[in-house]
Amino acid sequence: MPPRIVYLATADARGHLMRAQLLTHSLRAAGASVQVLTTSDEGARFLAGFGIEAPVLSRHYAVQFDREQNMLRRETDRNVAHYVFRPERMLRDILRLRAWFRDADLVVNDSFHPALLFMGWMPVWRRKVVHVYGASLRHALQTNFSGRMPAWMANIFGRIVAWQIDRSRARIAHDFAYGEPQPDRRGGHRLATPVAVVGADRDSHDDLAPQAAVYLNPHFKEAALADGLERGLADAHMQAHLVGEGYAQRAGWHAQDEHWIERAARSAFIVSAPGMAALSVAAVYRKPILLLLTDQPEQAINAQRAAQMGLHHRIVVWQGRTEDFARTVTTAAHELIALANDGSGPQTAQKGREAAMARLQHWTVLLHGLAAAPPVR
CATH class of the missing domain: 3.40.50.2000 (Glycogen Phosphorylase B;)
Known part of the structure; x- marks a missing residue:
């Protein structure tokens, strides 16, 4: 049995x-x-x-x-x-x-x-x-x-x-x-x-321009926060693949994407709260990550560990002001783009897959x- x-x-x-x-x-x-x-x-x-x-x-x-x-x-x-x-x-x-x-x-x-x-x-x-x-x-x-x-x-x-x-x-x-x-x-x-393990087909997404791979837990529902995030990425001239159940009704967002890992592994950088899963994706696939830090005790600890372990990251905090948040996102995005390797190439994704x-x-x-x-x- x-x-x-x-x-x-x-x-x-x-x-x-x-x-x-x-x-x-x-x-x-x-x-x-x-x-x-x-x-x-x-x-x-x-x-x-x-x-x-x-x-x-x-x-x-x-x-x-x-x-x-x-x-x-x-x-x-x-x-x-x-x-x-x-x-x-x-x-x-x-x-x-x-x-x-x-x-x-x-x-x-x-x-x-x-x-x-x-x-x-x-x-x-x-x-x-x-x-x-x-x-x-x-x-x-x-x-x-x-x-x-x-x-x-x-x-x-x-x-x-x-x-x-x-x-x-x-x-x-x-x-x-x-x-x-x-x-x-x-x-x-x-x-x-x-x-998650990326697919073995190295060429499956190589025709896509590098994007920001965004994933937000369903607790994120504040519209003004999404406004600031979208605007900040756009001002950094960064296209984004946006996933979040809390924003499922919002234009350009997907409630769920079972193949998000494929986007993340070939992204310019990842955007997520500092949960253990998101940080692991960034570490395994060697991607910079923009951390949206909220008041959640274990995620604050995770963000500190990201700094200690030398993971390429930037932290932004939503404080209720869309314009200010958008500016911090834009600044962080520019810095992460400068840190990023060529994430669209198959070599990094293959090492991450292994x-x-x-x-x-x-x-x-x-x-x-x-x-x-x-x-x-």
Whole structure:
């Protein structure tokens, strides 16, 4: 019987869903049976675009954001508290997940869904749970209440969360700049964030002029921000391929593009918030990246790491003024164009393709091996 994996991908960020679909296709090709679950109807539709059918576990749990992708901390705390303590929410999901656990060899939690955080330290279920998370996201979660409550209370919260996470069968922390896999012999693993692999046809987009490959998470909905971004790129004489579910009704934008990676790999530069997935694409395909920084703790950490690791990037911040934002985008775009190599040539894309395949293989081997191993008691 093939290894059986249940993969719960939270829909708060599309990076979680992209990782889920990449790994699902790769694991299935390696002979595993994979069932994906997610947490919103929009997330299910996103996965369907990649050929993944994903039932929605719960529509009640979600990190809360405003229209500019700033995290709303109090609203998120309230949402999580309602989810955890109202019996028709998390308890109901745990009862549903029991059926999935029964038939699974491995259950992946990407990233930090409360129901699987709870099940991941319970003796009955912990032997099957693997937590997958960006290294910066774990830090942000454990320090969630730092500065918002007395230090001793915030520290206790962080220690409890860390204990919950570390009780699971395995943990996979990922980062855009990690190198070779690093296991710690206590169930912890460090892997480079997986990214989509460009097609083998080197000439498929070589007739296109270099563009800015833009991807914004669906939390970006503010029209004035999009105005400033479009104007800033246009003033830099840079054409753009624009993708963002929050701007799906806006002229020139696409809600989703399953082949965005092809554009990104051959772009002049990438434009995105500093999520781990976008930074990984920039690192693997050796592309400069324009980072649209918002108030989201783990992304602030990611932006700092981009500077530490020498990734060619510029940071812009939306502060509510379209003209000022457009000017900063134009300036940053000119600087990134000057930094860029010839991204339209096939050589850089081919090297990136090989690196992306290696990253994906590391994940596939690890998860397949965990699922196929004898049950942990």
